[in-house]
Amino acid sequence: MKETSANGFSRRDFLKGAAAGTMSIAALGALAGCAPAGGEAAKTMASTGEAAAEGSSYDVMGQLSTFNRGEAPDKVAATTAEEYIISKGDGVLSAGGGCDPLGITPADFMLNTPAWLGEAPVVDNVADTESCDVLVVGAGNAGTVAALRCAEAGKSVILAEMQTYDEYDEYACDMACYNNSLFLQKGTPEVDAMDVFNEYMRLSRGHAHQQLVRDYATRSGEMFDWMCTHIPAEYVEKYAKTSNYKGNENFNGNCCGQWSWPAMVQWRDEETNINMWPFVIRSVHSAFENAGGQMRWGYQGVVLVKDGEAVTGAIFQDVDGTYHQIDAKAVIMCAGDFGGNPDMRLDLSDQMRNLAWSYGADRTDVSAIGGMGRDGSGIKMCLWAGATMEGGPRAGQAAGVNGVPGFAFGGNWPCFGNDGKRFMNENVVKHGSNGFLDMLPEGFLMANVTDANWETYLSYQGFGHETMDRSSDYMVAEVRANMDAYVTGPDGFDVRAFSRFGKEYSTVYAADTLDELADIIGYAGEAKQNFLAEVERYNELCAKGHDDDWGCDPQSLFPIKDAPFFASFSTTGGNPSGGLCQHAAVCTDGGYRVLTGAKAPIAGLYAAGNNCGQRYGIQYATPTAGNSCGSALTSGFCAADSVIADLA
Template sequence: METNLSRRGFLTGAAVTGALAAMGLAGCAPQVSAEGNAKAADTGAATSWRDKPEMPTEFIETVDADIVVVGAGNGGLVAATTAAQNGAKVVVLEKAGAIAAAREAIGALNSKLAPDHKVDVPTLLNHANMTQSGDANMLMYKTWAERSGEMIEWMADTLGPKGMLFPFEWHAPDDEHAYYPAMCYNPCIGEYNPDGPNYNAYAHLSVLSDVFTQDLGGEIRFECPAQQLIVDEAGKVTGVVAETEGGFIQVNAAKGVIVCTGGYGANNEMLADLAPGNSAWCALRDSVTETGDGIRMALWAGAELEAGGACMIWNRAILPDGFEFNEDRMGGDIFLPGSQPFLHVNVNGERFMNEDQCYPMSYAAGANQPRHYSWIVWDGNYWEDIAQFDTCGCSRLYPAPSGTAFNADVYDCEAMSKEHLDEFWLNPRLEAGTLKKADTLEALADLMEFDADQKATFLATVERYNGLVAAGEDTDFGKPAYRLSDVETAPFYAARIGGELLVTIHGVITDVNSQPLKGDGTVIEGLYVCGNDQGGFYPHNYPSNFTGINAGRVATFARIAAKHALGVA
């Protein structure tokens, strides 16, 4: 395998297929387009996503396996490789034409790979539960916390011989109220540059796929979407019906079916039914193949869906003039600086929140304002302000001390600098007209299309905000002092910010072994649900200060599922 990707190679690979469209929850993951690949089963006149289609009666092939995995992504490839390493015959069914690509962030706690960084688990559990209004399953969080270290050690043992490195990210802002638990690993193939660039990121799933197929003899069937589960008279799942170009196939699973299909972010009907308020005000959508297949199949087999309807939504969609929200949740452009905690005002020129929020919370605050978006505003000192903000995870734009963070732009893997920020993020949006720039605040207000009253309110808001910054205390909304920045130095900038829907993040209720539960609390034998199809973690919100948690919990529970299905300790 090529282990030294050039910038040109990176930008013609992962970036083209989605690096500017979807770096993230599946660990900030660029998704491979499946247009023309995902075939719908013509087996019944289903009128709703909830309706189970008729079972096909004719099959062109029957395949026998120990473990069948549905989905070749962060969860599926971990489950498949784990099972194959334990001697199982494994078949993976993937609806797209290639495996997913994933960002480097994998969250794991208290691993031997980072012995100097210990996280207090009860503190983390309680913080996480507060982000979910008390509705998270703490047994699920506790299981991830206690077993994610073993998962990342296994991944390093499996991929290390192939040249994969696992640098650890632990930098956090110097603020007693900031809670950023040290938990993020950033795999790079062949070489890691602690100061960036890091073009060799985004490769661990490709290497894992090679291990599974080439070293362990596993099989991935691409363009082969699963349609429904095979359930015997006792209610046990014994296989999967999938569809190929030539017809239906039956894949029997002697020891278990593991479903990891990524949620339902590409299914408009499910979004409208389950997450209308969460997702309606998005101008970008990164889900492509994630049409709820795994969740629907599990529900048809008797599983329950947790309440909540949560989506992971970034505050990173920059909106053009005249933009109207639409069912497709498209029309904006990705804009990483939208996640910086600069001043936000609504369309009436009013400040309305503490801008230091998790990505979905910031999005939600803007979505609840008139016209469902907000303006982000900053001045000519933006680089110094960004350095002071010291944001973490995939929002980082200013380099952390050498060796303490990924220190590369997560969208093109270039080293972080003002020049890169200007060239890659600001100047193209200025040219497109979506980013506004003016030498005076009055002129900026005109570019923001404020009427006279709104303009007066905006100017008064900025004056008030600058006073709070000068005093070092936000007595209006309580934003921490180190994330306050005045708007006094020309030139001045503004952009409309809406939501960017990455994935859905609530799912099927399972036990800690990833087995889905029926209404009576018993498990569905033979079935495991992982990844963004699995519930328990984020019924309401994504805690984005837990860098890498989603890719980490996906991999951890997928590994747990494979071992449990095989009876391996």
């Protein structure tokens, strides 16, 4: 192995320079490989690749490193600390142990232009062309808000949506919007937006775009209040549920170092619990049209139109197959995620692909990676125009096992596994992928247990997806009635599951003794004895006020002592779930302008919602439930402001 790079830098020089911060990026890049790119290594790569292309296998064993394997046969290991220090000389670290590349051909590995992307389509039979100031692609949360905002600023705006008017539907109704008036008017304390910002950046480990996250933390309430002025007051009064606006009286705001705040509005019908947002958002579409905007229903985006490097519009295909061109001074892409595109999901979502691989599945098989979402067409249109995807890891929203089988009324509760023992800190589970929970084998039993004090215990728990909306009296009343009418025994009883939509119920099991509850769960023999002993141990930790075993937050240590005792349990299926939508998308600057690989804005092109990357960094997380929609709406609001300013 050679220690000097093609341009004369040694690894020793590299490490000295890196420590001092003196080497240029170009110099660092030159040292990325263990051998220089030219000379014998390049010849080896070429010949290896050619052989593989002809059907031969790659010489994997020939790739192994020889670092410190006979290179200094006379070397003697130090026997004392003093000898070792002398042997290290100036003490600068040395690197090694790498190997030459196999020279894998693009056909056998990966492509800068993936097969799912290909080349931009050429459409030469456009039936008609129209023009506007601002073209918004996608009439979901982000696009609808962006279009209305621009129209109110006096811009001529066309909002194109791939669904038809009569078929239009939306995914969700949960909107986390901090310091919105619906909460503040009910007496909810104002949240420090910088606390919100810092928590999201902490959860993203710094991978998210700070300006985009700050916009969400500081402007989501403003956006929501503005949006509600365009929704009939009777809809706001009837359907906008301010989840947990009263707060949980015994919760201090922080659990195991994770902050959560009440800020989520859910658009639900009380009687049916149906998601009303797909209906309510139509009033925002109407407000847009009343402001002079034009809707184009059934318009599937095909490709962006460019003049040189600038984007000047887009071409669409209607439901009859006819192509239409819309020219614009600015285009805001809000066409949604790629979760519904199996090929994009396979290539782009490294978390889901490798999660499948960790289960022994073929990670090149699209059927091994499920998911929901849009077709990714908006992202492809941006990439053809010169955009780049945000860097990884690209995690699917809630990919993998999302958590333990909680009660219908939510909450974090002691969780017991196959052997009857507690096996985790239940407090740290958040919406998203949950690490080792993704790795549980098929048939692994997980049981949540609580006692007669379940409702009191909820008052000590956080928000997010951890607990029921205790501010909605109709929810609390029905759940309380269900629980008061409990039936002991193995058949269980039904409890309304308000965390989902519609009139769904979950089975809860009750028993007069822990011994009987263990039988219902299915514990027998040693597992049953473990369970009973573990509950006793857990209660001792609750009395102590410190979880020595798993670190549960003291405010969430709820003893299991008073009959009746309740359980909710299930077994894992042995395969990772596909999760929800995908948040990874194209790179933008702080003004939602889409960027090239050189991080220069593409003139005329903007992105919001799930076309806008870097909003979550490594993984979706919920200090407040509903921030996927809240963040999307806010990004559309702020992207519109950037467009308005740029066009001015």
